[in-house]
Amino acid sequence: MNLIIILTCLLAERFLIEHQQWRQADWFFDYSRWYQRQTLPIWMQEGFAGVIGLLLPPILAVALFQQLFDGILGALFSGVVLLYCLGPRDLETEISQFSEARRQGDETRSRAIARDLLNDEPPASEPAYSQAVAEAIFEQSNRRLFAVLFWFLLLGPMGSALYRLACHLPRLPEASREVELLLTSQRLIAILDWAPARITAFAYAIAGSFEDALYGWRSYHERRFNEFSNSASGILICTGSGALRLTTLLEQAVSEDDYLYLAKAAMALVWRSLVVWLIVLALFTLLGWV
Numbered sequence: 001m002n003l004i005i006i007l008t009c010l011l012a013e014r015f016l017i018e019h020q021q022w023r024q025a026d027w028f029f030d031y032s033r034w035y036q037r038q039t040l041p042i043w044m045q046e047g048f049a050g051v052i053g054l055l056l057p058p059i060l061a062v063a064l065f066q067q068l069f070d071g072i073l074g075a076l077f078s079g080v081v082l083l084y085c086l087g088p089r090d091l092e093t094e095i096s097q098f099s100e101a102r103r104q105g106d107e108t109r110s111r112a113i114a115r116d117l118l119n120d121e122p123p124a125s126e127p128a129y130s131q132a133v134a135e136a137i138f139e140q141s142n143r144r145l146f147a148v149l150f151w152f153l154l155l156g157p158m159g160s161a162l163y164r165l166a167c168h169l170p171r172l173p174e175a176s177r178e179v180e181l182l183l184t185s186q187r188l189i190a191i192l193d194w195a196p197a198r199i200t201a202f203a204y205a206i207a208g209s210f211e212d213a214l215y216g217w218r219s220y221h222e223r224r225f226n227e228f229s230n231s232a233s234g235i236l237i238c239t240g241s242g243a244l245r246l247t248t249l250l251e252q253a254v255s256e257d258d259y260l261y262l263a264k265a266a267m268a269l270v271w272r273s274l275v276v277w278l279i280v281l282a283l284f285t286l287l288g289w290v
Helices: 002-015 017-023 026-037 047-068 071-085 091-103 107-118 128-155 157-171 173-177 179-207 210-227 231-244 246-252 256-286
Strands: none
Touching: 002 017, 002 071, 002 128, 002 256, 026 047, 026 157, 026 173, 047 071, 047 157, 047 179, 071 128, 071 157, 091 107, 091 128, 091 256, 107 128, 128 157, 128 179, 128 231, 128 246, 128 256, 157 173, 157 179, 173 179, 179 210, 179 231, 179 256, 210 231, 231 246, 231 256, 246 256
């Protein structure tokens, strides 16, 4: 059943690209402001206890409905929650808009899209600019797609909701004012990313150059550990870059079209990796393991 739900949601998402606004988290931000106004013990407002206390009510609500519904209604509820938790922005659409903006010479728009992908200011010049965008695709695909699927398979709709709401935590207005909340939220995301990031990195290796991907994985542990804020980001970027043979492509790039190709190639690797995920899931389904 999980395989059918996932396939249905992935197909449905293609038809709902123009209606992604319904996946916004304004309700969660409103709920967070309400929660912060409540009179609670100090230990329930700080550190991991505060973050878990904030996430627990909506997660328990999803878990309750998960138990109440059964059969077709249960599958429908699971599909709706999973569809909501994917994204919330479509990665392929963003990459297409980024490429089109660069092709038209609209640097303001292309850099704005790159800034959203990187959650930071993109490099000013090539080849660092295109490299940063390609690497961001490897990380963002896990955050927007693969990790959501992983937690859905592990815990059902409650798992995908937990992951998506955790990803919203650093974007809360309170997180910009309270350093402890921001750091705690980032640590929680790093914990939730640990397993799916490694599975996704292995899928990159299978879908691309396996030997180069393994070399990238080893290089992260041996030399590049300090370059990244957490191990999930490091492994995804190093392994994805290796699987794509990104360094070689950068060395061979001589024109604007060559640089534009990098983002498309990275996105193609993501789609091939998704196929690997689905094939493995189909095998597990046939064996009765999921």
